[in-house]
Amino acid sequence: xxFEAVKRPVFAPWKDPDAIPLIRFEGVTKKFGEFVAIENLxxxxxxxxxxxxxxxxxxxxTTLMRMLAGFETPTTGIITLDGRDIIGVPPNxxxxxxxxxxYALFPHLTVAExxxxxxxxxxxxxxxxxxxxxxxxxxxQLSKFGGxxxxxxxxxxxxxxxxxxxxxxxxxLLLLDEPLAALDRKLRxxxxxxxxDIQEKLGTTFVIVTHDQEEAMxxxxxxxxxNHGELVQVETPERIYEHPANRYVADFIGDVNLIEGTxxxxxxxxCQISWxxxxxxxxxxxxxxxxxxxxxxxxxxxxxxxxxxxxxxDAANAVAGRVLDIGYxxxxxxxxxxxxxxxxxxxxxxxHRRLARRAFxxxxxxxxxxxxxxxxxxxx
Amino acid sequence: xxxRRLFLIAVPYSWLLLLFLVPFGIVLKIxxxxxxxxxxxxxxxxELAQGWAGIKAMFAAFDLENFVYLTEDxxxxxxxxxxxxxxxxxxxxxxxxxxxxxxxxxxxxxxWRPTLMMLVILPFWSSFLIRVYAWIGILGQxxxxxxxxxxxxxxxxxxxxxxxxxxVYIGIVYTYLxxxxxxxxxxxxxxxGDLLEAAEDLGCSRIKAFWLITVPLSxxxxxxxxxxxxxxxxxxxxxxxxxxxxxxxxxxxxxxxxFFSNRDWPLASAVAVILLLILIIPIxxxxxxxxxxxxxxx
Numbered sequence: 001x002x003f004e005a006v007k008r009p010v011f012a013p014w015k016d017p018d019a020i021p022l023i024r025f026e027g028v029t030k031k032f033g034e035f036v037a038i039e040n041l042x043x044x045x046x047x048x049x050x051x052x053x054x055x056x057x058x059x060x061x062t063t064l065m066r067m068l069a070g071f072e073t074p075t076t077g078i079i080t081l082d083g084r085d086i087i088g089v090p091p092n093x094x095x096x097x098x099x100x101x102x103y104a105l106f107p108h109l110t111v112a113e114x115x116x117x118x119x120x121x122x123x124x125x126x127x128x129x130x131x132x133x134x135x136x137x138x139x140x141q142l143s144k145f146g147g148x149x150x151x152x153x154x155x156x157x158x159x160x161x162x163x164x165x166x167x168x169x170x171x172x173l174l175l176l177d178e179p180l181a182a183l184d185r186k187l188r189x190x191x192x193x194x195x196x197d198i199q200e201k202l203g204t205t206f207v208i209v210t211h212d213q214e215e216a217m218x219x220x221x222x223x224x225x226x227n228h229g230e231l232v233q234v235e236t237p238e239r240i241y242e243h244p245a246n247r248y249v250a251d252f253i254g255d256v257n258l259i260e261g262t263x264x265x266x267x268x269x270x271c272q273i274s275w276x277x278x279x280x281x282x283x284x285x286x287x288x289x290x291x292x293x294x295x296x297x298x299x300x301x302x303x304x305x306x307x308x309x310x311x312x313x314d315a316a317n318a319v320a321g322r323v324l325d326i327g328y329x330x331x332x333x334x335x336x337x338x339x340x341x342x343x344x345x346x347x348x349x350x351x352h353r354r355l356a357r358r359a360f361x362x363x364x365x366x367x368x369x370x371x372x373x374x375x376x377x378x379x380x
Numbered sequence: 381x382x383x384r385r386l387f388l389i390a391v392p393y394s395w396l397l398l399l400f401l402v403p404f405g406i407v408l409k410i411x412x413x414x415x416x417x418x419x420x421x422x423x424x425x426x427e428l429a430q431g432w433a434g435i436k437a438m439f440a441a442f443d444l445e446n447f448v449y450l451t452e453d454x455x456x457x458x459x460x461x462x463x464x465x466x467x468x469x470x471x472x473x474x475x476x477x478x479x480x481x482x483x484x485x486x487x488x489x490x491x492w493r494p495t496l497m498m499l500v501i502l503p504f505w506s507s508f509l510i511r512v513y514a515w516i517g518i519l520g521q522x523x524x525x526x527x528x529x530x531x532x533x534x535x536x537x538x539x540x541x542x543x544x545x546x547x548v549y550i551g552i553v554y555t556y557l558x559x560x561x562x563x564x565x566x567x568x569x570x571x572x573g574d575l576l577e578a579a580e581d582l583g584c585s586r587i588k589a590f591w592l593i594t595v596p597l598s599x600x601x602x603x604x605x606x607x608x609x610x611x612x613x614x615x616x617x618x619x620x621x622x623x624x625x626x627x628x629x630x631x632x633x634x635x636x637x638x639f640f641s642n643r644d645w646p647l648a649s650a651v652a653v654i655l656l657l658i659l660i661i662p663i664x665x666x667x668x669x670x671x672x673x674x675x676x677x678x
Contacts, residue, residue, distance in 0.1 A: 069577075069581060070581075071577060071580075090580070090585075091577070091580045091581050092580050092581070092582075092583045092584055092585060096581075097581055097582065098577075098578070098581045100574045100577070100578055101574075102572065102574045104572065104574035104575050104577065104578035106575060106578075106579075106593060107597070108596045108597055117579070117582050117592075118582030118583050121582060121583030121584055121588075122583060151676070165582070166581075169582070169583070
């Protein structure tokens with residue numbers, strides 16, 4: 001058997017200027033009394049997207065989702081769905097369904113009745129409802145459990161029922177409010193992939209709210225990082241991770257070394273950053289030409305930092321230090337290296353071999369190095 | 381079974397034995413006796429002094445005469461039926477008044493709930509008897525209600541409320557309202573607001589969501605409240621005798637008359653035994669419901 005590469009069009013409607021977004025927020029502000037939950041926010045979400053709203057609790061992501069569901073009305077601004085203004089349309093009249101964090105399964109109804117609940121409220125004929133319920137049960141692999149009550153099934157199964165119920169009416173938009181927060185880690189990871197499969201199969205637009213950055217990175221086609229009611233960056237997971245717009249995003253997503261400094265030389269695509277007395281200048285490649293003397297911050301992911309016992313000869317950047325701490329995670333090890341000026345740099349090494357003797361131990365003098373393109377120069 | 385467990389079980393059982401089964405045994409014994417002009421006013425008496433022969437003689441004197449009499453005189457079964465009817469209707473009325481109160485309490489803001497709860501319980505702080513007497517002052521011909529309605533020009537002639545069944549219903553609904561409100565409130569307060577939002581999200585209007593979600597989920601509270609009202613109201617004596625006048629026929633009043641006016645203790649005891657048998661059915665149903673509820677919550 002051989003695998004052939006199939007050329008598939010890249011799914012990126014946000015790059016297409018002619019694409020019409022499914023959802024548009026325009027200058028939306030939401031205030032609760034004096035508290036501003038969402039401030040002058042504009043955002044477009046396209047059909048078939050798996051869109052993640054990511055941020056710490058209280059950042060306004062849930063409010064944003066509840067405005068899409070119809071449970072909150074914006075104080076000012078416009079929200080359109082499919083080109084239609086949906087402000088003032090009650091939740092039961094929107095082609096939008098929501099999967100609640102608590103699942104909100106009706107405890108007095110069976111699994112099948114829960115899934116049929118929304119269909120019975122529509123004008124679908126009775127025999128079609130039964131067929132649709134069976135279809136949804138099969139989709140979430142719960143065909144045998146239709147007759148059970150919610151308290152008679154496991155947490156993971158309840159999560160699937162909630163998903164099936166929200167999808168049963170074939171909504172234009174499915175909202176998922178922290179859908180996997182109640183599951184344990186292993187099940188959560190499995191379910192993330194299942195969610196992606198289901199989303200791909202149905203082609204429904206999904207908007208997921210989560211505070212778990214790994215979850216957002218795994219499932220989403222685009223991630224919106226939020227903070228204090230504002231969008232900080234809206235990009236694909238790769239761009240968010242490799243090209244964070246500012247320190248907040250770099251720090252919030254994944255692990256990062258942030259090195260504050262000033263531009264001491266700038267020529268063409270490269271620049272040099274002076275960051276501490278007695279330390280060598282760091283070579284980096286900023287995305288735009290920066291003026292000499294501008295303050296900046298070099299953000300480097302730990303996995304892009306190498307560690308060696310001898311001074312590397314070919315590295316663009318190399319600094320000496322000693323091992324302060326070692327975190328062994330099984331698949332990788334994280335070394336905390338303290339430099340002579342006290343700064344701690346994190347370096348990650350993949351544990352390729354099972355029986356290798358660890359090359360470094362506590363207090364060992366080491367060199368950390370990284371290429372000129374490894375880090376991102378942030379000015380914000 | 382070890383000693384500790386035995387002790388723990390013994391406490392409720394001895395309570396039940398001493399305060400329910402023993403008194404009931406005495407009542408049952410009296411109901412099988414015959415009335416007599418004596419103190420206490422019945423024969424045979426329970427006399428241990430005569431030993432085994434005395435007990436045997438006592439059992440030999442027992443008969444079901446009083447129970448037979450209850451079936452012969454239609455006053456009694458009419459009173460039973462009337463009591464059950466009044467209890468059922470007042471249960472429904474209490475539910476109709478109590479449910480909206482409980483619903484309002486459960487939907488009030490968090491800081492108001494303890495105050496509202498307090499207001500529901502507050503009447504218990506004063507004597508039940510005094511509160512029923514207060515209703516006489518309110519509902520009478522020259523009572524506050526008639527004065528108010530006449531002053532407002534709504535009526536010309538004072539309404540006759542006191543000494544009618546209406547006064548009895550008012551008194552019962554007023555007195556037993558907390559027993560209805562509290563269990564319903566307890567279930568409504570636990571109700572997860574997400575469920576109603578989910579129902580709305582799936583296409584229900586607010587009213588529809590209330591009928592499809594709130595009502596079925598508050599059923600355990602409604603059932604508990606109904607039993608808590610129905611069971612004591614069947615045997616209610618004070619409210620019908622103070623507010624209902626002579627026209628309201630209730631078994632509690634018959635019981636009182638037989639016991640204190642006629643001094644026919646054996647017949648009164650027979651009335652009480654039958655009343656208990658009637659009430660055992662709903663009590664057993666109630667306990668079954670409670671058990672099922674507990675199992676469902678587990």
